[in-house]
Structure formats: C-alpha cells, structure tokens
Amino acid sequence: MPARALDAVADVNLPDPEGILNAYPDQLDLGQQLRVAIAMALMSRPGLLILDDPTATLDATVAAGVIDLVKARAQKSGTAILFISRNPDLVRETCDRICVMRAGETAGTGQTGDIAGRAQQAQTQAQFRPTARPVRGRSARLSTDQTIQSSPRAMSS
Numbered sequence: 001m002p003a004r005a006l007d008a009v010a011d012v013n014l015p016d017p018e019g020i021l022n023a024y025p026d027q028l029d030l031g032q033q034l035r036v037a038i039a040m041a042l043m044s045r046p047g048l049l050i051l052d053d054p055t056a057t058l059d060a061t062v063a064a065g066v067i068d069l070v071k072a073r074a075q076k077s078g079t080a081i082l083f084i085s086r087n088p089d090l091v092r093e094t095c096d097r098i099c100v101m102r103a104g105e106t107a108g109t110g111q112t113g114d115i116a117g118r119a120q121q122a123q124t125q126a127q128f129r130p131t132a133r134p135v136r137g138r139s140a141r142l143s144t145d146q147t148i149q150s151s152p153r154a155m156s157s
Contacts, residue, residue, distance in 0.1 A: 008039040
C-alpha cells in the first residue's frame with residue numbers, strides 16, 4: 001500500500017487507513033466515502049477544489065465535520081474552495097464570499113455577511129431568510145427547498 005495514500009486517508013481523520021483503502025465502497029458509510037473522495041482530491045494538491053453540494057446526503061453532525069475537515073485541509077495546503085450549495089445556513093457558516101445565482105444569472109455577489117444582510121432582490125433575500133420547516137417524516141432535518149425554489153412572482157406578492 002503506498003504510504004502517500006495511507007497518509008492522505010489518515011489526514012482526513014479516518015480510523016484504520018489501511019482497512020479503509022482495502023475496503024470496497026459499499027463497505028463504507030457515506031461520510032467515509034466522502035472523506036475518501038476528499039483525500040483523493042487533495043492528494044494532487046490542487047489550486048482549486050470544487051465542492052458541489054457535498055453534504056446534501058449527510059446528517060447535520062457528519063456534514064459539519066466534513067466541512068470543518070475540508071476547510072482545515074484546504075487551508076493547510078493553500079487550496080481555494082468553490083462551494084456550491086442550496087443550503088443558506090451552511091453557506092453563511094462556510095463561505096467568506098458568495099455569488100447567488102438565479103436562473104443562470106448572478107443575483108448578487110460580495111462578502112457573505114453583506115449579501116445575506118443586505119440582499120437587494122426578493123429571491124436573494126428569501127434564500128437567506130432563516131427557515132425551520134421540518135421535512136415530512138424527518139424531524140431532525142430542515143428544509144430550505146421551498147424558499148429557495150419559490151418563483152419570483154410568488155416572492156413579490
């Protein structure tokens with residue numbers, strides 16, 4: 001087993017790196033699979049790491065751990081992160097700068113606190129309005145889909 005691969009897996013806080021590297025993907029839980037993917041992505045020391053909604057399938061506790069891990073490893077290696085998410089709470093906690101997109105067009109850019117606090121367009125304001133609607137059948141998860149996917153006509157009424 002290459003030492004570099006073992007080091008990369010250990011660096012993403014997975015126990016028993018050799019066991020993880022010898023396992024089949026279906027023998028790992030989603031959090032472990034994501035950490036292995038992050039380790040693989042960071043092994044090449046990229047200048048930019050693109051994360052497209054990396055925590056969508058994870059529970060809140062595992063998601064927070066993964067985001068903290070990615071931020072720490074990216075900072076350690078000098079890697080910039082492009083974080084794509086539909087979760088405004090996660091964006092507020094994770095990103096320094098933000099670009100809000102609507103229908104493929106830029107709806108707002110700037111420092112996260114500025115965009116979240118002084119959004120000009122109704123759609124952008126709606127994305128950063130706190131939400132706490134439980135998803136049917138999943139009391140521990142919050143839903144932001146209704147707010148984020150509202151039509152502009154519904155937002156103006």
